[in-house]
Amino acid sequence: MAAASPKVGNGFPKVTRTAKVVIIGGGMAGISAAQRLKTAGWTDVKILEARDRAGGRIWTQRLGPNTIELGANWIHGSEGNPIYKLACDHNLLKNAARLQTFNxxxxxxxxxxxxxxxxxxxxxxxxxxxxxxxxxxxxxxxxxxxxxxxxxxxxxxxxxxxxxxxxxxxxxxxxxxxxxxxxxxxxxxxxxxxxxxxxxxxxxxxxxxxxxxxxxxGNINLPDGYDTVLDVLLKDIPPECMLFNKQVKCVLWDQMVADNSSAERHSQHAISIVCEDGEIFKADHVIVTVPLGFLKKHASTFLQPPLPEKKLRSIAKMGFGVxxxxxxxxxxxxxxxxxxxxxxxxxxxxxxxxxxxxxxxxxxxxxxxxxxxxxxxxxxxxxxxxxxxxxxxxxxxxxxxxxxxxxxxxxxxxxxxxxxxSRWGGDPLSCGSYSFIAVGASGEDIDTIAEPLYSQHTREPVVQFAGEATHRQHHSTVHAAYLSGQREADRLIHMCRA
Missing domain, CATH: 3.90.660.10 (Polyamine Oxidase; Chain A, domain 2)
Structure with missing residues (x-):
């Protein structure tokens, strides 16, 4: 007989390190969240990545002697920037002949x-x-x-x-x-x-x-490619945790099931993530890290039940350019x-x-x-x-x-x-490059987009949002994606009851 799910006072499952967490998107935000959870001892974490590579809008190509950045290009600033610290801590700036900085x-x-x-x-x-x-x-x-x-x-x-x-x-x-x-x-x-x-x-x-x-x-150009920072984080994530070519079609996030006594309750693993190839993944928590451009195009159908009107309005108001x-x-x-x-x-x-x-x-x-x-x-x-x-x-x-x-x-x-x-505008997985606060929008819209969705049956967030467009102070940057992924991982870690 399977062990009973841990309960809190109202009879609902509680957050534990054995909870199933699915992260949608294997860019910097998704990798950052997964790395944080895995190093904190979480045992069941998966990243579903629609592409055949990690990195998302970090896309380093090597052709002979050339290292080409088709995506993110610079570390934006050195003083207080966590990406710069990662690069320094792991000796990624040592190649002085290829190091470049701009004001x-x-x-x-x-x-x-x-x-x-x-x-x-x-x-x-x-x-x-x-x-x-x-x-x-x-x-x-x-x-x-x-x-x-x-x-x-x-x-x-x-x-x-x-x-x-x-x-x-x-x-x-x-x-x-x-x-x-x-x-x-x-x-x-x-x-x-x-x-x-x-x-x-x-x-x-x-x-x-x-x-x-x-x-x-200033702005620092990583000497051996931006993906060297990704490699640092990926070392802490077992390869089997990331699944490639897994484009998500829909997230069914507030489901009800019947227990053995036929009384309805919210179940553990109540979220279903439906992929375009028909495979379905179950989860207790989902962290959505898709680009804002993708959300702008698919916000009304990507999550069911649909996103709250307030969040939909903020997604529409924010800018996302090519x-x-x-x-x-x-x-x-x-x-x-x-x-x-x-x-x-x-x-x-x-x-x-x-x-x-x-x-x-x-x-x-x-x-x-x-x-x-x-x-x-x-x-x-x-x-x-x-x-x-x-x-x-x-x-x-x-x-x-x-x-x-x-x-x-x-x-x-x-x-x-x-x-x-690059062709980020025509890329169906990004639908553009990065976010900006458009006329009529404000930083509050970024906070609204970042706000988790809570099931009507539990007190914990079931769908969380990360990515550069969810960070109010640093939107549009790689370090915003990194920090937002850590933020959402920490949200679960801080609620965890061992």
Whole structure:
């Protein structure tokens, strides 16, 4: 005869380390939660991962001498960042020749080109950056200093577009320099979209912009690939705990069954996780770590009973954008040795591209990564990224090389010998790249999305939520995913009755 389930005062099962926990998603949040539970002595933990690999939006590829990050690229900050601490504790930053860091907001020190190969004076670029960064800080101050925008639904984009010309008009620059700085400003607004994860900064709410908290210490590019951090955590998770190619169709999370006396009660293992291949897993607790983009598309059907209206509204209000990367590998570099990259700045009549046909006009900054010799890569966001995803590799390569020739003045730049790109917008498992607080949303919406679901029959959470979009201060980052996974594991650990 099976042992009776442990009971609490009202007759319901209690949380124990033998409870069955199923984690949906094997990205950083899911792996972090599983690692925390396993090291705390939990015996029955499974990760259901829809892909054939771990990592989710961490996706490191190795091709010959090249290490390519198709997903997460940097550790965002060193002071207080748990991912940086993991990297240091496990000696993941030792390869100094491939280690790369950038200052906050990824500002390059390389050349800034106008069409025709003209390089903008670096002193002018630096003066512009100082003015621009002051405005970005002002945007954050609306939240940090509890200031009220002139309009309740004001966007970061609108604020910047209103304020920058005013500040520029008060400067002592001559008209030519002012025109240059205005062009730099318009290009930086494009760069800000890949930093934030949106199509336009007019989608980003001004009042909540300062919710995001940065760790000091710049941005660090892991020398041997971002997946080396995943490997550290996976060492504590037995391989049999993670099942690949297991896409979840639906979570039946508040079921009733009949006991032997026919009296209805809530059963242990009352949650059923139904996979697309028909297999069903039972659990006492489920931790959902799917991307917000996936929830936005499937929120009404992914959980049954459906999510509460309040949570559905918050999922709808939050932003989740598309940010892609394009890597071009050449036989030999056409850029200066040791350069971290370069920037392209359009002239006045070209700064507002027709979207999405002129997708290439949103290309602004090209990075050189020491992990990938002879390779440059660029970010592309929003509708232009979605348009690029639908083009052939040949079309993308030809267009970008034409852009590079035009701006550098070097007509001898050849077509790349290889092009690689991400396609996060068309990925049905992510439906985009990362989250942002949109106009009309707030940090409270992040907290609402993160709030567990409680069965009407028990006092413990049965469905929990983790992932970068569930962390109020650090959303959009790998460390947010890591911390949120630990948070949900700790929620169970702290309730555990041994």
């Amino acid at each position: 906050d907001r990824y500002r390059l020190r390389g050349d800034t080109f106008l069409p025709g190969g003209q390089v903008i004076d670096r002193e002018i670029v630096q003066e512009f950056l100082e003015m621009y960064e002051e405005l970005i800080e002002e945007c954050s101050d609306f939240f940090l200093q509890k200031k009220t925008p002139q309009h309740p639904d004001e966007s970061v984009g609108n604020y910047l577009e209103q304020e920058f010309p005013k500040r520029l008009g008060l400067s002592y620059d001559n008209d030519d320099v002012k025109r240059l700085k205005m062009n730099l400003f318009k290009q930086h607004l494009k760069q800000e979209t890949f930093t934030t994860g949106c199509h336009s900064m007019k989608e980003v709410g001004l009042q909540a912009f300062g919710e995001y908290v940065s760790f000091a210490g 940010v892609d990367k394009i890597f071009l590998e050449f036989e030999k570099p056409f850029w200066e040795a040791g350069s971290p990259g370069f920037q392209l700045v359009c002239k006045e009549d070209e700064t507002d591209p027709r979207c999405p046909q002129e997708w290439y006009k949103k290309l602004y900054i090209f990075y050189v990564d020491p992990k990938a010799p002879n390779t440059v890569f660029a970010w592309l966001s929003g509708e232009e990224a979605l348009h690029m995803e639908a083009l052939t590799e040949e079309e993308v390569a030809h267009t970008i090389v034409q852009v590079l020739r035009r701006f550098t003045g070097n007509d001898d730049i050849p077509l790349p010998q290889r092009l690689m790109r």
